Amino acid sequence: MKVKTRQNRITRRQQFQLFLSIMATFAILFLTLGIIIFNLFQSSTYRSIDSDIKSQVASVKKQPTLQKKTQDGPHGPDTSNEKNNRQPDPQAPFQASILVFSSSGKLLNKTSLGNRYSVLKHIKLNKKNINKKQTLTIKKMSFRALLIKVSKTNNNPMYAGNYVLIMQNIDTQIQAVNNFQKILIITFFIFWIIALILSYVLTRISMFPIIKSWKQQSEFVNDAAHELRTPLTIIQGKLEYMLTKPHKTIIDEAESISVSLDEVNRLNSLTNNLLILARSDQATTKMDYKITTPEFFLKDPIMPFKEIINSQNKVFQVNIHHKNDVKLNVDRDKIKQVLIILLDNATKYTPENGTIRIYDYIDGSKYQIIVSDTGIGISDTDKKKIFGRFYRVDKSRNHNSGGHGLGLAIAQQIINNHHGKIFVRSNLPTGSEFIFELPIKH
Ligand code: ADP
Numbered sequence: 001m002k003v004k005t006r007q008n009r010i011t012r013r014q015q016f017q018l019f020l021s022i023m024a025t026f027a028i029l030f031l032t033l034g035i036i037i038f039n040l041f042q043s044s045t046y047r048s049i050d051s052d053i054k055s056q057v058a059s060v061k062k063q064p065t066l067q068k069k070t071q072d073g074p075h076g077p078d079t080s081n082e083k084n085n086r087q088p089d090p091q092a093p094f095q096a097s098i099l100v101f102s103s104s105g106k107l108l109n110k111t112s113l114g115n116r117y118s119v120l121k122h123i124k125l126n127k128k129n130i131n132k133k134q135t136l137t138i139k140k141m142s143f144r145a146l147l148i149k150v151s152k153t154n155n156n157p158m159y160a161g162n163y164v165l166i167m168q169n170i171d172t173q174i175q176a177v178n179n180f181q182k183i184l185i186i187t188f189f190i191f192w193i194i195a196l197i198l199s200y201v202l203t204r205i206s207m208f209p210i211i212k213s214w215k216q217q218s219e220f221v222n223d224a225a226h227e228l229r230t231p232l233t234i235i236q237g238k239l240e241y242m243l244t245k246p247h248k249t250i251i252d253e254a255e256s257i258s259v260s261l262d263e264v265n266r267l268n269s270l271t272n273n274l275l276i277l278a279r280s281d282q283a284t285t286k287m288d289y290k291i292t293t294p295e296f297f298l299k300d301p302i303m304p305f306k307e308i309i310n311s312q313n314k315v316f317q318v319n320i321h322h323k324n325d326v327k328l329n330v331d332r333d334k335i336k337q338v339l340i341i342l343l344d345n346a347t348k349y350t351p352e353n354g355t356i357r358i359y360d361y362i363d364g365s366k367y368q369i370i371v372s373d374t375g376i377g378i379s380d381t382d383k384k385k386i387f388g389r390f391y392r393v394d395k396s397r398n399h400n401s402g403g404h405g406l407g408l409a410i411a412q413q414i415i416n417n418h419h420g421k422i423f424v425r426s427n428l429p430t431g432s433e434f435i436f437e438l439p440i441k442h
Contacts, residue, residue, distance in 0.1 A: 011211050015203060022199040030188045030195070041180050045173045049144045050133060056096055056166045057148055060159055097143075099165040100158060101125040108162060125163055136167070142174050143167040217281075223390040224274055227404050231263035231270075266404075273406040277389065280413045287331045287417060291441055294360065294367070295323040297332040301339040302358065305347065313352045319359035326367045327441040334414045335438075338422075341407040342371040342434045348403070350375030350431065366420075367440050372433040383424050387412045411436070 097116055100108040105125035113120055122138050129147050136143045145167040152161040238256040242248070250257065279285045302318055309316040339358075346356045354374040361368040378386060378393065385391045392405040408422075415422040415436050422436040 011207075011214075015207055015211075018207065019200055019203050022203060023196055026192060026195040026199060030192050034184055034188045038181060038184055042177050045177055046144065049168055049170055049173060052096065053133070053144060053146050053166050053168055056098070056168075057146060060098070060148065060150060060156075060164050060166065061154065097167045097169070099123060099167065101163040101165065103161075103163070109158065120167075123165065123167075125165075127163070130163075135170070142170050144170045220277075220389055224270075227270055227390065228267065231267045234263045235260045270404050270406075273404065273410060276410055277406065277413065280410075280417065285417075287334065289329050289331055291327055291329050292332060293324050293327060294320065294369070297330065297335040297339070298323055298358075298369075301336050301343060305343045305356075309347055309356055312347065314347070314350055315353075315355040317355060317357040317359075319357065322360050322362060322367065326362065328367060328438050329441050330418055330438060331414075334417070338411045338414050338436060339369070339371070341411045342436075345403075345407060345434070346371050346373035346375065346432075349373065354431070362440070363437065365440050365442075366437040368435050368437040370433055370435045372427045372431065374427065374431040377426060377430055378424060378432050386424065387422070 097113065097120060098109070099113070099120060102108055107121065110117055110121075119139050119141060123136065126147070130149055131147070134145050134147075136145050145165055147163060147165045150156075150159040150162055150164050154160040238260045242253050242256055245253065276285070298320060306316050306318075343356070343358070350356055350373040356374075357370075357372045359370050359372075361370065382393050386393065387408045388405075389409040390405040391409075392403060412422050415438070418438055420436060420438040422434070425433050425435065427433045
């Protein structure tokens, strides 16, 4: 019980660690993605503003020659100066403002700024920022700006030799960027939560087989250790007892020696079985598949059992009808091993005068071999468990009969490797029938 709680605790801790790492991975992914998307959006917004400013700069630098007086817009230079009359740039962005400063920093186009003057008058000429793109904030209004020095040869005398600050109001863009940022954060947060829920479910699903096999493995080791302990304790007891009688002869202690030898044999078969299971768990057992007919794997195990069963005053019936007419792709030795396990069990669990029968049957594309007995039978609850490792219906009885509860587990493992099926059903009125089926090769 303690071992189980500890295992559960470790499993939960592992699950939690896996969940945390998935959570962190998703967070990093979403954060990186968010930052990239946000930066792309922001830079594309600023790029379009900057290209507007650039076209403004070009239009300022290439002013057309003076033309007849036209009504200048708020973007244009000071209309109070007749010489300054010029065509407003048709390409000029709506939110653009142009501030013209003299070298001494005096604002020269106050009147053309109209009602914007109250805000823009706070801007001072900073010659250090010449040709540098900058973002200015004046009275909570944001502007993208570029200061240029216009050459003295410029056709527009208003600009010629002066400093021109081209500004574009970017409040709407900043608002859009902020809104986008908010939407991005909310969306990503929602998706992060969804990803977390999904990752939690996925963690559980993906961990399930690992936890299952891990539990099975540790249970297997526990059970194996337990099984090994019993014969070892008996052998130890017997040897210690014999040490207390140093003057006795081997004949005197024959019983102790034979009991110890039995236990050594049990240990031997147990370790062999454990090795078989461990190897097939790691898939290191080499299977030697060959196309064959049943007679090649039936004959060898059946013959010796005939003698054993008869010597125990039990009846053995063999009713094999398809030993030559079905083709199977099997590892003969492994199938022989299954037959030995089933025949051995049938013999072990069938009392004197009982009948053990082996027969075959073709069920569609499957070839079935059935080992039936009129023995002690298996209850419905035990039928579900007997293929489990170390499962024995009557543990005390089985210690004497030599079983460790591994035979059927090995048989199942072998049949599974052959893509077949093994199961048990009752043999009415008494006993059990073990059926294993293998796919027929056409
Ligand atoms: P064991 O080596 O103990 O026989 P198995 O894995 O072969 O181990 O069998 C598991 C258990 O299934 C046995 O301990 C026994 O209780 C039960 N069992 C197996 N075959 C039969 C059978 N033919 N009749 C009754 N019980 C059986």
